[in-house]
Amino acid sequence: MTPDNKSVSGGSFGVDRRRFLAGVGTAALVISGAAVIHTGEAWGLEVQNLTPETMRTLIKMARDVYPHDRLADRFYAVAMKSYDAKAGADPASKAMIEDGVATLDGLARGKHGTGYAGVGWEAERVALLRQIETSPFFQTVRGGLVVSLYNQKEVWPAFGYEGESASKGGYVRRGFDDIAWL
Amino acid sequence: MAAKFDLNDGSVVAIVGSGAGGGTLGNELAQRGIKVVILEAGKRNEIEDFVNDEWDSFTQLAWKDMRTTSGSWRVHRDFPNLPAWIVKSVGGSTVHWAGASLRLQEHEFKTRTVYGAIAGANLLDWPLTLAELEPYYAKAEDKMGVTRTNNIPGLPGNNNFKVLAAGATKAGYKDVHTGNMAINSRPRDGRGVCQQIGFCFQGCKTGAKWSTLYSEIPKGERTGNLEVRPESHAARIEHDAAGKVTGVVYFDKDGKEQRQKARIVCVAGNSIETPRLLLLSQSSKFPDGLANSSGQVGRNYMRHMTGSVYAVFDRPVRMWRGTTMAGIVRDEAKNEPQRGFVGGYEMETLSLGLPFIAAFLDPGAWGREFTSAIDGYENMAGMWLVGEDMPQENNRITLDPTAKDKLGLPVASVHFDDHPNDVAMRAHAHKAGTAVYQAVDAVRVFPTPPYPSTHNLGTCRMAENSRDGVCNEWGQTHDIKNLFISDGSQFTTGGAENPTLTIVTLAIRQAEYLADQMGKNTI
Numbered sequence A: 001m002t003p004d005n006k007s008v009s010g011g012s013f014g015v016d017r018r019r020f021l022a023g024v025g026t027a028a029l030v031i032s033g034a035a036v037i038h039t040g041e042a043w044g045l046e047v048q049n050l051t052p053e054t055m056r057t058l059i060k061m062a063r064d065v066y067p068h069d070r071l072a073d074r075f076y077a078v079a080m081k082s083y084d085a086k087a088g089a090d091p092a093s094k095a096m097i098e099d100g101v102a103t104l105d106g107l108a109r110g111k112h113g114t115g116y117a118g119v120g121w122e123a124e125r126v127a128l129l130r131q132i133e134t135s136p137f138f139q140t141v142r143g144g145l146v147v148s149l150y151n152q153k154e155v156w157p158a159f160g161y162e163g164e165s166a167s168k169g170g171y172v173r174r175g176f177d178d179i180a181w182l
Numbered sequence B: 001m002a003a004k005f006d007l008n009d010g011s012v013v014a015i016v017g018s019g020a021g022g023g024t025l026g027n028e029l030a031q032r033g034i035k036v037v038i039l040e041a042g043k044r045n046e047i048e049d050f051v052n053d054e055w056d057s058f059t060q061l062a063w064k065d066m067r068t069t070s071g072s073w074r075v076h077r078d079f080p081n082l083p084a085w086i087v088k089s090v091g092g093s094t095v096h097w098a099g100a101s102l103r104l105q106e107h108e109f110k111t112r113t114v115y116g117a118i119a120g121a122n123l124l125d126w127p128l129t130l131a132e133l134e135p136y137y138a139k140a141e142d143k144m145g146v147t148r149t150n151n152i153p154g155l156p157g158n159n160n161f162k163v164l165a166a167g168a169t170k171a172g173y174k175d176v177h178t179g180n181m182a183i184n185s186r187p188r189d190g191r192g193v194c195q196q197i198g199f200c201f202q203g204c205k206t207g208a209k210w211s212t213l214y215s216e217i218p219k220g221e222r223t224g225n226l227e228v229r230p231e232s233h234a235a236r237i238e239h240d241a242a243g244k245v246t247g248v249v250y251f252d253k254d255g256k257e258q259r260q261k262a263r264i265v266c267v268a269g270n271s272i273e274t275p276r277l278l279l280l281s282q283s284s285k286f287p288d289g290l291a292n293s294s295g296q297v298g299r300n301y302m303r304h305m306t307g308s309v310y311a312v313f314d315r316p317v318r319m320w321r322g323t324t325m326a327g328i329v330r331d332e333a334k335n336e337p338q339r340g341f342v343g344g345y346e347m348e349t350l351s352l353g354l355p356f357i358a359a360f361l362d363p364g365a366w367g368r369e370f371t372s373a374i375d376g377y378e379n380m381a382g383m384w385l386v387g388e389d390m391p392q393e394n395n396r397i398t399l400d401p402t403a404k405d406k407l408g409l410p411v412a413s414v415h416f417d418d419h420p421n422d423v424a425m426r427a428h429a430h431k432a433g434t435a436v437y438q439a440v441d442a443v444r445v446f447p448t449p450p451y452p453s454t455h456n457l458g459t460c461r462m463a464e465n466s467r468d469g470v471c472n473e474w475g476q477t478h479d480i481k482n483l484f485i486s487d488g489s490q491f492t493t494g495g496a497e498n499p500t501l502t503i504v505t506l507a508i509r510q511a512e513y514l515a516d517q518m519g520k521n522t523i
Helices: A017-023 A052-065 A073-080 A082-089 A091-112 A122-132 A136-148 A153-159 B020-031 B054-061 B074-078 B111-115 B130-144 B159-170 B216-222 B270-280 B354-360 B368-375 B420-438 B500-519
Strands: A029-032 A035-038 A043-046 B013-016 B036-039 B068-070 B226-229 B233-239 B245-251 B257-261 B264-267 B305-312 B345-349 B380-387 B396-404 B410-415 B444-448 B483-485
Touching: A029 A052, A035 A052, A035 A073, A043 A073, A052 A073, A052 A082, A052 A091, A052 A122, A052 A136, A073 A136, A082 A091, A082 A136, A091 A122, A091 A136, A122 A136, A136 B354, A153 B354, B013 B020, B013 B245, B020 B036, B020 B216, B020 B226, B020 B500, B054 B354, B068 B074, B130 B500, B159 B345, B159 B380, B159 B420, B216 B226, B233 B270, B245 B264, B264 B270, B264 B500, B270 B396, B270 B410, B305 B420, B345 B420, B354 B368, B380 B420, B420 B444
Parallel strands: B013 B036, B013 B264, B036 B226, B068 B410, B264 B483
Antiparallel strands: A029 A035, A035 A043, B233 B245, B245 B257, B305 B380, B305 B444, B345 B380, B396 B410
């Protein structure tokens, strides 16, 4: 019950903007070298321990687990990026992630002839996730994600949440009782 | 200034824990000129250290040492190593408590008599009555500055309260107000007024909320009779050949074993750690642990019937703004067995920030059904349901046979099964809470399961007869005259009300008794 990922960085994760804007097409999440590149949101996430394909699947999976249409993919990438470092520090963790993704991709290929990230409809991907939802892999990813996604201060405005208030004097003069529609 | 006592000073009263029970008792004794050492497992985080951030604050304040769980309660599934959300820091759980300060009702002190025999429940009347406690409740309310007592006005209602009050009134409830709160609605006792910050659970940044951390403890320290020793984790209580306790062995901040000698030992580590310490103190003379001739140490663990109801409306509520729990509906708190259960429950405003609502709204849930609820966060109102649960002998704290903490001590294992009465009450409360929000046109309602326990009670209960419980009406253990229980572990039964006021009340009464008995040299 501790945050996996308290610090948040938006924008670039180590691949500069020109490098991927130069060579990629219009698909949202593409692989370039050791990086997952988001063409629409203009960021890249370089991985050192997991394969970039695995990270792409994790990001796709993260959105399917906690889908919020008002959140950009980068928040899901931030929420999942710590798994790369964990894979470097702990071989068992790396094996669980790589094996879990391989299982998920295998289920996707069997049913749809493509890896998980290539399955077109969310409902079809969710049906695959339901098949593995009791596995340690899924439980670990979901349990970490519920903290690492919703604990990003940058996502709070999308839900109206205002966060810290003591330094602003609380809400005693800032609308603690301003409800007008009752 | 704060005292500093020698480890070999066997004239002190040693108190384990600095929360509502231990912190209050320490000050009350110090005011009477009695020398006190409080051993607190946590660090001394002060007001300026508190953070308005749910996970960071959890990391800073919560008791995160491993515990294990078993039983049919959903907390075991959702949070297998976090049965309770309580504090490990000076001030104990008065740092994060919400401030709700309600007296137990008359019938709740005599449940065996009023409710009768209930299958599977280990009901027992308290060896105390409301009438006997009333003068001490009055002292506690004055000490804590409880609103709607002592001519202290109620807190202003925030948005979350306004939704609750409007719905409750439409649903026909009458006893609806902003609560009896130990949170200043005007300056009092050197503490300021509530600024409606909305982070009551993360430590009050203004000190408007009563806490032993910045009320009782500094007052006690100013007498020169009180020393609070943080980062001192009690490991066992020792005794002499005659069976009297002689002191407390603890691990200091460097993990080094220390031994504080004491004339009297009072245990106030909250209802999981208190019985754990008695069990850890087993010896050849007391092979089942200290003060356990009844076999009741660790048993009758209660955690209140709890649950929540959250509701989404078509317009904003912003429930996180303002005092978290300043709102109550009391109509369901009475005992009306025709509802299908004995005892009653309170409905109290509650809000969680976005990180915690995601973790606690429906633990384990995922997919669009769940995230569409989170999408409604800004338009959400929330209430907590808290009622009397049945004491059961097999709901108990034991020492885990294998798991050990970082000091090498067996961790507490918490077993809990809901009693059918608890289940029936929760179903009723979820339905009633739903009706409140539907009365003001909620578009979607979420009956939410219990969180890790914040109210932990009953594991060293008071009983008139030494066969039925661990301590007497003063919290003095039946078996060992200079060993006292000073926290919510004493509760014979739980009542429907948030327990802190009663814990403080019992501590004031216990201090009076202790001083009297020490004066007469009987202990």
